[in-house]
Amino acid sequence: MQDAETADTLSAGRQFFRPMGDARPSLPEVNSTIAVPTTGVWFRRLFAFMGPGYMVSVGYMDPGNWATDLAGGAQFGYTLLFVIMLSNLMAILLQALAARLGIATGRDLAQACRAYYPKPVAYALWVACELAIIACDLAEVIGTAIALNLLFGIPLIGGALITALDAFLVLLLMNKGFRYLEAFVIALLIVIFGCFAVQIFAAAPPAGSILHGLFVPSSEIVTNPAMLYVAIGIIGATVMPHNLYLHSSIVQTRAYPRTEPGKRDAIKWATLDSTIALMLALFVNAAILIVSAVAFHGSGNQDVAEIGQAFQLLSPLLGLSIASTLFAVALLASGLNSTVTATLAGQIVMEGFLHLRIPQWARRLLTRGLAIIPVVVVTALYGEKGTAELLVFSQVVLSMQLPFAVIPLVHFVSDREKMGSFAISRGVAVLAWVVAALILGLNFKLLYDTIIGLG
Template structure:
């Protein structure tokens, strides 16, 4: 915002600090070297990157590779690039204005708009939680033989895991998440190396093709986008970017915080894009030609120990590694989903409830549609995996409702000031991404309605 002299005044937080208990809680060194400073700022990017490696990404990317080989690899990479741009803007909004995205929207729009966007974001969080519930339940079944229905109910207990983690401090939470991410990366890198993918196929898959616009490919492509550029992650990053202690009145210090937060975010998101690329490459190299047989996590688990599919590398050890990584992925995303729920509830409707209560409510709501689907269509992996894919498609449909306000605020000199407003090239790419994604979503809805009418 600007005063009469034209000088930038950083907006005060009208409804309290975002995630007040951890806001400004992490000290950073003064006058330290690049690597030491980067280390101090490393962490929030990992919490954001977790959302890009949840079970929703797994099923969309692996099935995408199994059905269309390397065709959708370009979608994964483009999604990663868009994610970096959007997360940069989200973090910058929080650092510069000292408001998270929910607060910025609520403080600059009327109540009806605020409530509509709040509901859309809550639904997006629930869709994300559905993916975590399904992934964790299937992993528990694969590892320990726990029935899916019981596994779904057991996921409610992860609220106690979250309570334990919150006692450790924010920096330790970041360290745990980074460790789990590196574990997942190592497991899939190992699996891909064993699968001996086609280098030429990978190179060709990096080139976008018009055939992606066909209905079946488009559904999976939008599922990949929705599972990658996740709406709730933009709210999350705009808040946790404020966990570092800095003087918001010193513009040079603010610029330094923006710089190192962006470095942290981009490094972590490059890692997430690599993981998602590995998932698709694994599906293409190991399971292409068996796409119709690999519609569920259980199918993938069993295929890794089946020599007729995973020729030459099949092993129960690989299957177990896959299930362990799946369970770790779902639990990892539990942390970020809860934090985001708290952020949007406080930011949009000024309602603050204990984190454990927020987590319990969100998880119970997410469990209901999973249980209903399991009861009506049977508690099978395939049914739950289909529900998971469409939950990711919903995230893609919900994404523009988050992208557009973020692009507007960070592209406005009124809100960001002359120094921190988006560069023109960033604004062009961001607006083009939002417009194209909206257009693809409209086409997807049209295709789905047309398909439904034809079936009737």
């Protein structure tokens, strides 16, 4: 039974919520359903807001990251650690902006695009976002199938087909309540973190090389086409386009008072929640690359780019018998976790852009089916090597979709007419546009090297 304080807060949240011109709030079945205290110790209030940031962080350590981080560590050692650090800082900024948009306006990013852009532009953005979700789903299918194969010997095609069943897992958790969904996600994140903490301890990487890789950029990242391809794949795998739509929606599950002071307080706690969670994602992504650099780059195995190869070599090269098993368990947890966020993002995007509501299981099976088909075809034709290349390619596709989510987001949160007093300051706006320009510049450079350069 709720105490008087939380019950009053929950009532206040529902009373003040008025979505700006939209017929329905974002994710109406869970909108403003989680009570938050308005007084008390800071930790209690932070705990009430903890959850959305960790759900968003799942997308920053999904199986797609594994392929790009493994390839980066094996081929180039610690050099691309700077790219992981940079992309994580970009993610922290962009996710904070997404949370601000959702809390301040009562709209998620998809609803805002539909409301403020001409229909042709909104539909084009919807298509771009759907492509990003399919690319993300593709990575999850491949990663989960590989993990099932490594742990239980299930063939890749069979594992890919099994992933279609995860729709029912999401349904079960959603029916129990949004807090159960968040608890499931956080539990699997703890598993992933623990697995890599053990591997980092076993690898014993040199601290000096790690710090140099994290904080000293190399010009070779831009001048070496092979390194740039992997670097943009890391950015695409880290800064996830659909996560911006997701975060702008799920922060509204909290029943904060929909008043100006209530919203400002909610923005503060939601930003802190996502920042802490994304630092966990930074550790996991850096750990994958560091373990790969120690095990493969320094041992003459620079050509290791496939998860299956890494699984076979990790234990003997690190001298820890359980290292390979921990690697596969973390991969499976990552794949399962990512399905939750992809399901919600797909629902948010479809409802926000099209005002079209279909059952969650149908939506999940549709997007998962679109991801399973290419995995099954490529696996049948080219085997494990083909799926590994498809995994890296999916992350580059994600990176190509980033501008279609980042530019509208920065545009909205810097517009005082739409955001009022919640619009970001001029300095933050300049920084956000620099991030958007950097993403665009890297994408155009990749296109030049892969298409025009071939001529």
